[in-house]
Amino acid sequence: MARNPERRVALTDAAIEVLAQEGARGLTFRAVDTRAGVPVGTASNYFSSRDDLFMQTGARIHSRMTPDPAQVEEAMLPAPSRALVAELMHWLVRRMTDDRTGYLALLELRLEATRRPELRAQLTATVRTAFEESAAFHRDWNLPGDHTAFLVLYLAMTGVLLEHFTLPDMLGDTALETLVDAVVERIIPGG
Template structure:
């Protein structure tokens, strides 16, 4: 198995692009090679199987979708409040819209995880860890609400993003920033529970 980490990352990124564009059925070694612009057979030198390719894509997608710590620091300059939570959720929507390919690939990976136990285990681990980190971050930052607040925000924003990316006409006529504000205001009362 080839050991060039930069090439492996480029191939996994290519796999994410293929997933977003063609879906799980289109994710083949040949498609990844073509997307990465490498000779045919390269991907098969880096991944033991298609399952391995899916699992590696599941690991990489979270790296791509994690915000830069400096940007987080900048976003957290305001005092903890419901308004800050609203801004953070708007920022989430903007980041996911900018990383549309990654988000669509994540949706494909989630569906494929229902058929691939290793991928499901990887996504369960990664998403659970990200959710736990979000709870820790929220509480440590003194933002209004508790762990349940973060869980409900996560579930609500997942639904908003799912509709936004897959069936945009469902939300047509609804401005996303306003929708995010409505979601946050329904979950976090004006005074914010502590």
């Protein structure tokens, strides 16, 4: 298999675009080659199978969604509070909106994982690890709310993002910022 790491990143980024725009059925080696602007057959030199392409694309999505540690440090300068949690949730929405393609591709991967047991196992492990890291972050930074509150916040924000990216008109006139504030206010204790 080819070993050029920059080319592999370019190919997985192209795969993310294909997933977001064409869905899992459209994710083929040829589609990735075309989107990446490389000769036909290039992707097959980097991925051993279509399942491998799915799995490496999932890993790349999570890499793209992980915030820069320096930005995290800066975001955590204020004292722990409900207001800080709200700001972190607004930051999450901005990051996901900035990488809308990545978020839509992740949704496509989740759907495809319902049909591919190996992908489901890997995606579950990846998402579970990210969830546990986020829960530890919440706890270690002494943000308000116990583990159950964090879990409910996670699930609520997942739902908010799903609606925002797939059926934004369903929310009607409700501003996304107002909705995020309402979610945090109702789940995270004040004080």
